[in-house]
Amino acid sequence: MSDLIEIQSQIEKLQKQASDIKAREFGKTVQDILAKMQAFGITLKDLQPGKARGAKGKAKATKVGKAGAGVKPAGAPKKVALPVAAKYRGPNGEGWSGRGLTPRWLTALLVDGKTKEDFAIKS
Template sequence: MSNLIDIQSQIEKLQKQANEIKAKEFNSTVQDILAKMQAFGITVKDLQNAKPAKGSKAIRGKKPAAVAKTEKTSKKAGVAVAAKYRGPNGETWSGRGLTPKWLSSLIAQGQSKESFAINAQ
């Protein structure tokens, strides 16, 4: 059975091999992409404006920050949940799940949760 030092040495060697393979294949991959872009008339602007395909692993579950802040949805029902609390810097919380840090810190400072209720303002 190998000891920790042997395993770490193997990991290091494999990591070096992976980096070498990546470096060797990088230029050919870039050339392949450029050739396809020319064949289809694709520009860098097209790539920047392109919407990712559904189910793409690279972006699955990620939303732009602006959308993520304003959009609160219930995963179970797929229905938007209105924010019930708003912080001094515009943060919002629907009242579901764990209390967010911004509200927890304000409560710890002696303020009440109800003072941040949206309908009370």
């Protein structure tokens, strides 16, 4: 039983030591955090839950600073991919822009001896 009392006494002493250290180093730690926030351009909004810049491994755009040439501002709109006009038209009206994998309809026709140029849309 005396072991339990000794351990509880040690716990109390250690908790008091931890509290004293925390109180002593609090101001210095706050100053370090503020300096890093200023250096990296971190705002209080960045620290809100769900607003993290590095969520899911992708960094969001940061504010433009002195060394931030070419960096998008945080509120900049994302680029939207526009559809690409078809360069090839199949016998049944299928279209293909020439990008990505060759569609099945064209692959089948190529196997039959046709060429892509046979299906090119003349502009």
